[in-house]
Amino acid sequence: MAQDDPPYRRTDQPTERRVEDLLSRMTLEEKAGQVVGTWAGERGETHDIPAVRNGIVEHGFGSVAAFGWAGAAVSEPREVVEAVNDLQGTAIEETRLGIPLLVNVDAVHGHAYVEDATVFPNGLGAAATWDPALIERSAAATAREVRATGAHQNYAPTCDVAREPRWGRVQETHGESPRLAADFAGAKVRGLQGEEIDDPESVLATAKHFPAYSDPERGQDGAPVEVSECVLRNTFLPPFEAAIDAGVESVMPAYSATNGEPAHSSRYLLTERLRDELGFDGHVVADWSGVKQLHQSHGVTTGWRESVRRTREAGLDVGSVDHTVHVEKLVELVEDGQLDEAILDDSVRRVLRVKFELGLFEDPYVDVEETVSTLGCDEHRELARKTARQSMTLLENDGILPLSGDETVFVGGPNADDLVHQVGGWSHHEADGLAGVTVREAIEARAAGEVLYEQGATLTEERDVDDAVEKASQADVAVLGLGEGWYIHEFGPQDMLGTDTGEWPTRSELRLPPAQRRLAEEIHETGTPVVGVLLTGRPLIVDWLADHADALLLAYFPGTEGGQAVAETLFGDCDPGGRLPISIARSHGDLPQLHDHARHPLTLGADEHPDSYDPLYPFGHGLNYTTFERRDLELDETTVRPDGTVSVAMTVENVGSRPGEDVIQVYGGQKTPSRVRPERELVGYDRVALDPGEARTIEVEIPVEHFGFYKPGEGHVVESDTYAVTVADMEAAFTVERVGNRD
Numbered sequence: 001m002a003q004d005d006p007p008y009r010r011t012d013q014p015t016e017r018r019v020e021d022l023l024s025r026m027t028l029e030e031k032a033g034q035v036v037g038t039w040a041g042e043r044g045e046t047h048d049i050p051a052v053r054n055g056i057v058e059h060g061f062g063s064v065a066a067f068g069w070a071g072a073a074v075s076e077p078r079e080v081v082e083a084v085n086d087l088q089g090t091a092i093e094e095t096r097l098g099i100p101l102l103v104n105v106d107a108v109h110g111h112a113y114v115e116d117a118t119v120f121p122n123g124l125g126a127a128a129t130w131d132p133a134l135i136e137r138s139a140a141a142t143a144r145e146v147r148a149t150g151a152h153q154n155y156a157p158t159c160d161v162a163r164e165p166r167w168g169r170v171q172e173t174h175g176e177s178p179r180l181a182a183d184f185a186g187a188k189v190r191g192l193q194g195e196e197i198d199d200p201e202s203v204l205a206t207a208k209h210f211p212a213y214s215d216p217e218r219g220q221d222g223a224p225v226e227v228s229e230c231v232l233r234n235t236f237l238p239p240f241e242a243a244i245d246a247g248v249e250s251v252m253p254a255y256s257a258t259n260g261e262p263a264h265s266s267r268y269l270l271t272e273r274l275r276d277e278l279g280f281d282g283h284v285v286a287d288w289s290g291v292k293q294l295h296q297s298h299g300v301t302t303g304w305r306e307s308v309r310r311t312r313e314a315g316l317d318v319g320s321v322d323h324t325v326h327v328e329k330l331v332e333l334v335e336d337g338q339l340d341e342a343i344l345d346d347s348v349r350r351v352l353r354v355k356f357e358l359g360l361f362e363d364p365y366v367d368v369e370e371t372v373s374t375l376g377c378d379e380h381r382e383l384a385r386k387t388a389r390q391s392m393t394l395l396e397n398d399g400i401l402p403l404s405g406d407e408t409v410f411v412g413g414p415n416a417d418d419l420v421h422q423v424g425g426w427s428h429h430e431a432d433g434l435a436g437v438t439v440r441e442a443i444e445a446r447a448a449g450e451v452l453y454e455q456g457a458t459l460t461e462e463r464d465v466d467d468a469v470e471k472a473s474q475a476d477v478a479v480l481g482l483g484e485g486w487y488i489h490e491f492g493p494q495d496m497l498g499t500d501t502g503e504w505p506t507r508s509e510l511r512l513p514p515a516q517r518r519l520a521e522e523i524h525e526t527g528t529p530v531v532g533v534l535l536t537g538r539p540l541i542v543d544w545l546a547d548h549a550d551a552l553l554l555a556y557f558p559g560t561e562g563g564q565a566v567a568e569t570l571f572g573d574c575d576p577g578g579r580l581p582i583s584i585a586r587s588h589g590d591l592p593q594l595h596d597h598a599r600h601p602l603t604l605g606a607d608e609h610p611d612s613y614d615p616l617y618p619f620g621h622g623l624n625y626t627t628f629e630r631r632d633l634e635l636d637e638t639t640v641r642p643d644g645t646v647s648v649a650m651t652v653e654n655v656g657s658r659p660g661e662d663v664i665q666v667y668g669g670q671k672t673p674s675r676v677r678p679e680r681e682l683v684g685y686d687r688v689a690l691d692p693g694e695a696r697t698i699e700v701e702i703p704v705e706h707f708g709f710y711k712p713g714e715g716h717v718v719e720s721d722t723y724a725v726t727v728a729d730m731e732a733a734f735t736v737e738r739v740g741n742r743d
Contacts, residue, residue: 015357452474
């Protein structure tokens with residue numbers, strides 16, 4: 001650094017000075033390029049690395065998705081580094097001002113589109129740990145791997161709340177509870193961004209998909225969302241608020257229209273709600289096709305020019321992968337007086353700020369040896385294994401588990417020996433790119449007795465069922481890996497990528513396909529005890545398995561270390577301490593099935609069928625190999641202020657013979673609210689590990705505002721009333737002394 005360098009090149013200058021100096025030197029075309037990105041790979045049309053390089057020189061793109069997404073041009077680590085350094089070199093050496101690129105990826109549950117990276121459990125699996133601190137650590141590990149490959153922005157966390165299980169992106173969410181989803185959203189933001197984003201192991205987090213993408217009509221991805229203001233604020237916004245409180249640097253709007261208004265072009269949502277009300281001060285980045293969908297899908301604009309204008313006026317800062325057309329239309333709009341250049345300048349400022357804060361002007365390149373040593377390193381793999389272990393949720397157990405290890409074990413089913421299906425969507429779609437072991441391989445390595453294998457069925461087709469039944473009849477126990485396969489949004493690899501590794505048939509059928517059901521039924525008929533292992537991205541309807549399987553373990557999509565975690569759980573090397581972050585319905589007719597449903601009049605005839613609306617497995621359910629006793633529930637105060645806290649204490653004792661982990665779940669409910677409210681909703685929780693015979697006093701500190709709700713015209717209120725606190729079958733109560741408004 002020389003004293004005669006321009007201020008934007010000098011590290012001794014404040015960031016804002018560097019931003020303003022660089023902005024003042026930029027032409028209109030350079031500004032437009034800086035807030036538009038491109039991609040390298042197959043996405044309707046193919047862009048190879050040379051084409052991207054030319055685009056950077058000719059159009060000044062400010063960001064690029066060169067890898068780390070489905071269809072990317074490169075995935076092998078050394079090729080990734082070569083491509084990134086090549087493109088950064090082009091931006092720095094072959095453009096007038098030498099502004100480095102912001103490289104973005106989809107690392108939703110690990111840097112899963114890069115070969116040999118660590119892949120953690122999907123969002124539902126992460127939430128099943130009920131351990132945000134652990135998931136913060138896994139997010140930090142993901143950030144290290146992302147940054148080691150030269151990327152700087154991760155399109156995660158998913159902050160959507162899963163209220164519609166037919167929706168194809170439930171796997172990314174952290175379940176149905178706004179409280180749980182908010183806690184995990186904040187944890188992932190803190191893990192990804194670290195204490196400061198200038199840390200070379202931190203990346204920009206992106207909270208998506210604002211504001212209520214996860215409740216579309218019919219469960220169809222991208223379909224319209226009709227949501228009241230109360231539901232929006234009480235259910236869907238809390239995770240975004242938590243992400244903003246954690247300092248999230250970026251927010252991505254939803255593809256869908258909310259109450260008739262596409263999120264990408266809604267000034268009400270992106271400026272008045274997101275910035276003015278929630279206090280977000282980072283940059284808003286379009287979802288991949290979000291801008292062109294205004295004219296191609298929603299039909300609210302006539303073409304690219306109007307779509308670009310409306311999104312920019314609404315508050316969009318970056319067109320993530322819109323390529324040359326977005327740059328050209330931005331320039332035209334400003335030159336023709338149709339778009340205020342000050343709007344463009346504000347967006348450029350936000351992008352330049354993060355580039356300076358990330359240190360990209362000083363250190364834009366990555367070292368390939370550091371990349372290779374970081375991806376899938378032992379520390380990260382052990383963390384992924386720990387996360388997968390803690391996510392394992394035992395739904396049923398008639399005493400068959402844990403296995404002794406000496407049994408003859410039959411292993412079958414479509415997901416027992418398929419690493420791609422085990423890892424799930426938003427990951428590499430070929431097993432050669434994944435560093436892990438399958439459930440079958442892990443069982444074979446762990447079992448002392450003989451292990452027999454026959455697949456018996458693909459996801460949707462029977463395959464040698466008779467051979468599978470014959471082998472199962474010779475075994476002491478049959479372990480069936482069932483469930484879903486690789487998919488993103490609603491589509492499997494054949495639709496998305498042209499590869500044939502299997503696809504879930506339709507979004508509207510949540511039962512196992514007939515081929516999988518027949519395999520399970522025929523093996524059950526042999527008399528051999530059946531242990532079902534569900535590898536899935538959403539709550540499937542498994543009433544037959546619940547009634548007939550001797551044990552049922554929900555593994556979610558557990559990642560590259562998930563096979564090992566499943567085997568360790570089956571053989572009792574670890575306790576299945578996961579708890580459901582989402583309810584499992586008995587039938588499609590029971591949807592939506594939610595633990596925090598609002599109070600309502602008794603259904604006519606319900607007294608004759610009192611259990612007919614109950615879930616098959618409720619939110620928070622999960623069994624252990626040991627038994628816990630909870631007693632002596634106490635509150636530290638019986639009268640509290642609305643801005644105070646309440647401490648919920650109880651004794652938890654492991655009265656069984658094995659070590660285990662319990663999840664203390666605290667639910668709250670207001671006695672007489674002024675508006676119809678849930679009878680109970682999750683307000684706090686804690687996870688505790690106890691040895692046999694060990695007892696411990698557990699205290700859960702809960703902000704009183706967690707018992708409140710949004711009330712039209714008043715904002716978030718905690719009304720003066722009596723509130724019940726329940727833990728298992730214990731209940732206590734406290735009183736809030738007066739009404740308080742948070743806003």
